[in-house]
Amino acid sequence: MKSDRLLLFVMLSCLTAAAAEVDVARHYRVEPVMAPPGIEAQVGGLAVMPDGRVAACFHHGQVALFDPVKQSWQTFAEGLHQPLGLVAEKDGSLLVMQRAELTRLRDTDADGIADDYATLWAGFGLTGNYHEFAFGPALGPDGKLYVTLNLASNGDSIQEEIRGPWSDIGVPREKFYSDWANVKAKAGRMYSRVAWRGWTMQIDPATGEATPFASGFRSPDGVGFDADGKLIITDNQGDWRGANEVHVVKRDGFHGHPASLVWRRDWDGSDPLTLSREKLDALRTPAAIWLPENLYANSPTQPVVIPKTAAWGPFGGQLLVGEMNAPVLIRLLLEEVDGLWQGACVNLVKSESLKRGLHRLVFVGDTLFIGRTHLAWPGGEGLGTLKPTGDFPFDPLDIHITPKGFQLRFTEPLDASATDPGLWAIERYTFHYHAAYGSPQVDPAKLKPTCITLSTDALTAEVELPELKRDYVYDFDLSKLRSQQKQPVLNPRLAYTVRRVPSKADP
């Protein structure tokens, strides 16, 4: 009996899921891309070459070029160590971030295959710890390259030989070899004992000269720029990361994870793990957007800008970010209030057809290329594309905070029923900033809007709330709303992270 009911439940939920997939297919077309023959297609980086081919680098060290017209692959380079990012240059060379260095790959004899593997920058430390990933590069509007260096993890120790100077702040190095159990307990869940771990570095593409740009990162897989040229870095939930985070990064910023502080030029030599939460708070620039674990993301990846073209309609110019554990692409909506960046996340699309491990994204014209990976974590493999069908969904388009609540703009006019506060399910909560992994939702409360006002074109709803608190997430469930065409919202969940509430004097 019980199993019958469960099966029924399972079948019904399959039907519901199938219906949702049909809705998605109305709005977005997802197609597979043939995998390069003979290459395990775990994608570390994607870029568009000047001739329109798509460059991809893979976990086992290959770089291959995909010709979307001929639908064929050509291997361009091999033998790299865990390449995790690509930038194509005007002359057809490729910049690739490997485990140990940023490399420029050039084809000097014009046979279509790289023969020159020139080290552009290798001025950072390596302990051989498995978690010391190197991400990027992203090319900034200033012409500089930006890369991020992952912290090491206490999931494992370090190699006998390391590269670069060792920081003496913390457990002595010899203990890493002789007394690992003890070190594991004391080193910090994630540690930065060699240079620039946990940092964003700025590299001059002409000279390879590197400048430490910002600190406080943990596992910053996603490095990119938004349409206005702001440096956007995504980071993974973990220690000192109550949720997955999106950071707007400025020079000299400290973005919350203390391990990297030991490499600040002005650092006083104290162990940052011993600093009080208040001291760290005073130093840090908080995440602009929290992506609450499981609800919105588990491991956010690369941010890219949606093209401002007719094909992408209302979403053109917005930021899009991938995700490892769920088949979802997420839009990020940013605004500046009192000098701090904050904003919201909302899905662009969630569909099983995307599969998982959505690691690297690049637009080729209006077509989004998606490269998947998993490494030793959940994810997927292979490449795919996504393109809007031209039938844009009824979705939240944008959100702005107001002194009393939020202003939500939609892609289609709202049904008049949207003024019923009972249709708006809103919850607020915050997260701990602490050394433990992640955070539960702290101080959650359900909120009922005090007043909903629609604009004359019914595209915008002013939502007044009984309260607005700094450093809280306002998590909207819009599934009860309908458009004037009686359509439900395709992506009904939206979470806005409040850092500052605008004062009433501001417009």
Next chain:
Amino acid sequence: MRLQLLKKSFIVAIIIAACGSAHAADKPMPKGKVMTMRVAMRDGLRFDPPRLKVNPGDEVTIQLENADSTHQMHNFVLVRPETRNEVVKVALEMGEAGPKRQFVPDLPAILAHSDLLAPDKTQRLTFTMPKQPAVYPYVCTFPGHGLVMYGAMYSGVPMPPLHEDPHLPSMLTQGLIPGGGRRPFVQRVFMPDSGPASIAVALPGEQNFCWDAGTCRLRYAWSGGFVDASEHWRGNGSAVARLPAEPWWKASAEVPALRVGAVHAEPPAVSFLGYQLEDGIPEFRYRAGAIEVREKITASSTGRGLSLRYRLTGATTTVWVPMPVAKGIRWLASAGEASHDHLRLTPEQAAEFTLTLSTTDEK
């Protein structure tokens, strides 16, 4: 009421359709052999071994161990042929019930399952194989794992070669020797007994070497096959590549790339500049103080041995190149003056010279 009844008969129909021979499987079957085997859940979302061989009707005991060093939880779910995707999908959609039920849905396709095992936990799982010969998949239904973490239990049907097995994820069937046996081939990977910025090179004639881009020098050489990178690539990345043979020559970690001026002078700081491939063989470039070095290592024409061609620019005084001595090892130099374990070169001689490293037992 009527609707409920309808639903129930629909469910029964579905179950029968899904199981096919459900009724037959319930009949007592002839007792098979008693089989005991071990299966580990390992880094990189994989079962080790990825394949098992049993016979229909066998009573199988599997000693499970979650040996995943990346702190992932795993289960072991044995399912009927061709139902793996469905089981994974249903497990993924269990919602809040998922963790409570250890992500094992209540489906007739599931023949046996373990608990959800935390890292380092073990469990003995005993079950009887159905009497129908087939390939029965085993899969971890923890969300996100099932897409890649599965294996195949061959029950009374022949097992194809691993690299042709359609019942395994592609990551387990592909060869993990970088370059797939092509020579020459360059692979950057974590290497044993070297720095974390190492480069492995396979040369024609079964000669191989490890060059350290951190310290900018040759670290060791071995003969035979190239490195196996599977543990490094499939695991969390901690594992270094494996050599198929002991190196026939090794330099200790303290040997510098070169010295300038005096044989005991503090070695100049080095920085790696990259490499250029000529017919697939890398010529390394690095800076050692004011000197820029090009170093190309090729296989000796006979036996085990390497030839190191150096081209230096910017040398203004005597250059000392270490030639770490070892038993059974011979160094030869095309120029300069050998002095104990160094080669002494004038700036002119240093512009281009070749060192040959070989074993004295070569034929």
